[in-house]
Amino acid sequence: MTLEEAQKRVDDWIRTYGVRYFSELTNMAVLTEEVGELARVMSRRFGDQSFKKDENPDALADELADVMWVLICIANQTGVDLTEAFEANLRKKTERDKNRHLNNEKLK
Numbered sequence: 001m002t003l004e005e006a007q008k009r010v011d012d013w014i015r016t017y018g019v020r021y022f023s024e025l026t027n028m029a030v031l032t033e034e035v036g037e038l039a040r041v042m043s044r045r046f047g048d049q050s051f052k053k054d055e056n057p058d059a060l061a062d063e064l065a066d067v068m069w070v071l072i073c074i075a076n077q078t079g080v081d082l083t084e085a086f087e088a089n090l091r092k093k094t095e096r097d098k099n100r101h102l103n104n105e106k107l108k
Contacts, residue, residue, distance in 0.1 A: 002083065003082040003083045003086060004081075004082075004083050006068075006072055006082075007072055007075060007076055007081075007082055010069065010072045010073060010076060011076050014073070014076075021073055021076070021077045022073070024074065024077060024078060027070055027073050027074050027077070028074070030070050031067065031070040031071065031074065034063065034066040034067045034069075034070055035067055037063050037066065038060075038063040038064060038066070038067055040055075041055075041057075041059050041060050041063050042060070044057070045057060045060060
């Protein structure tokens, strides 16, 4: 699935099942919440914390998808074409960082 297709599928889902998009500010709060849930899974799976007995150790993919869902919602409701934005971001990173990481002694 392309980013364009993902944006369309989320928009179709919202219009079919979600009634309407939450406000941009609400979606920003929801994004923060979802990133927190992702952080919880990461800290338990790769960090020093252990899972509580009611937590799913296999929830990483689902939490990443939740973050992506809300990011797509925010892009849709603010008119951002994620394909264009991501391509521009890759160009920016390449121009800015093309040698920075290659020359970073900490990464060798």
